[in-house]
Amino acid sequence: MTDSDDLLTRNGSGPLSGQVVVDFSRVLAGPYATMMLADLGATVIKVEGPKGDDTRHWSPPARDDDSTYYLSINRNKYDIVLDFADPEDLATAQDLATRADIIVENFKPGGLAKFGLDYESVSASNPEVVYASITGFGADNPLPGYDLLVQAMSGFMSITGSPDGSPYRAGVAVFDVITGLHTTIGILAAVQHRTVTGEGQLVETNLMSSAMSGLANQTAAYAAAGVTPTRMGNAHPSLYPYQPMETKDGEIIIAAANDGQFAALAKALGRPDWCEDERFAKAKIRNAHRDELEPELLEALQAHTAQEWFDKLTAVGLPCAPINSISQGVERARDLGLDPIVETGQGERVIPTIRNPIRLSKSEVAYDLAPPSLGADSDIVRAWLRRSSDQ
Known part of the structure; x- marks a missing residue:
């Protein structure tokens, strides 16, 4: 456990200030969760491979050279590039894990064990760590965890679309987002447990289980009454109109x-x-x-x-x-006084992003760090590690 000291300071006094999060995740569920933690004041160090997070390349749309997909879920983070195939870079990753208060990863089940970055390995030297592992279908199932697969396998697509048409996916990776939120809740619960007991623990979430929960009344219809819901277009099964x-x-x-x-x-x-x-x-x-x-x-x-x-x-x-439309929706939120767009970052890199929906009366959400360029903070993170090891 460590303090983020002067090299990795954050503006504001969020409730998670001083918590160091090492983010080994990529794409959506993990980065969404770590952005939530970062917005609440945590110091998040995003670890990327030499080619960067997949979402950096998911465009159009783009803002200059940045994919808007990547920008949407990576603000308030420091960024370091590490190649786990390189012994020095792997040692740096392991050093980060040793100093982390919280770790988030979404590699394939067991994928980090060979690097000594799995929960068992990390907790041996950092027993107070809260280690969140996100998978597609649980730790014992190696199926690739893409949101579209889960929308299909969970039954979500079977209830989405017109009754006489084809099944449809949602217009957003809904279960990635829900899993990211479930992961954040699990992490915060584990942090509270550590505050009371001094014990770290493993937090596990997966897209399929989040889908079962997120389908709410639809999965409950089957679980509680044996009813299999079907597509009804835009109609509601229980209410009219x-x-x-x-x-x-x-x-x-x-x-x-x-x-x-x-x-x-x-x-x-x-x-x-x-x-x-x-x-x-x-x-x-x-x-x-x-x-x-x-x-x-x-x-x-x-x-x-x-x-x-x-x-x-x-x-x-x-x-x-x-x-x-999306543009009309954003403008309607603005008309309602919800200020949906916030400028994130400072200096030469300031990016408009969507406001965190949480309002806290005692500790404000911060927007001090724009979504980072690939490896933008590699030197400062390494300097922080050196300073931490000297203390």
């Missing part, structure tokens, strides 16, 4: 999640009689009669445009939303 609906000039999302909201919708659409109709008044029965209600709903919605309905329905407290 809770989907996009056509208006005079386009679609609007309408979300009537309870009977009170449905009553507000019926009144706003000039059809209070729906609340007296035994087919529609109550959610469970309304859900069973959605095919009868939908033509009447669509007919009523033709009276106004999507924007006009948004204004009218919002005014009476009914959840609804326009269907935005």
Whole structure:
């Protein structure tokens, strides 16, 4: 365990200030988790091979020479290039592991053992380390852990898309992101355990298990009731209306999640009689009669445009939303005062990134380090190691 001292300082006083994280991960789940830790004040040292993280090469889109994929998940980190095939570089990696408070890796199961960088090897010399290992399908399964494979194997794609069409993947690597969040939660729990007991431990997550958890009510339908969910397009299996609906000039999302909201919708659409109709008044029965209600709903919605309905329905407290592009979504967040884009870094390298969604009243999230160029901090990290070994 070590302090990050003056060579690897971070601005701000985040709750994880002083925690040194060695990041042996790449692509999305691991780097997303380490960025969360870095945003909260940890000193994160990203270790890359000579060719760099795969996502550095995933473009377009790009900002100058940088892949925006890489930029999205690597702010607030120091960067060192190490070739584990080189004995000196491997010794440096092992030295980093010995000095780490937290390690995150997502190599293939057992892939770091031959380098003496697996949990058993590292914890022998650094027993207080919190060591997070991310795999695709668990430590005993060598299957490659790509998000798209998990979207297919977990059943997610079977419930995504139109009922009469092909299965679809999500528009983002959803289980990589969820696994990154689960990993962050596991690390923070282990850090708290270490604070209380002085013991480090191994934290294991995998994309498949995160998918089982992240599918929430869909996997619960099978586990608890033996029901296998199927594709329903944009419809909800338990609620109606809770989907996009056509208006005079386009679609609007309408979300009537309870009977009170449905009553507000019926009144706003000039059809209070729906609340007296035994087919529609109550959610469970309304859900069973959605095919009868939908033509009447669509007919009523033709009276106004999507924007006009948004204004009218919002005014009476009914959840609804326009269907935005990504750019429109970011601008809507800005209009709502959420300040979604933050300038990260200082000096010559300042990169716009998306704000961390966590707000802390006592310790602010920091954005002092732009996503690093490959090997940008190799010299300073080595100097920090030398200084640490001399103390």
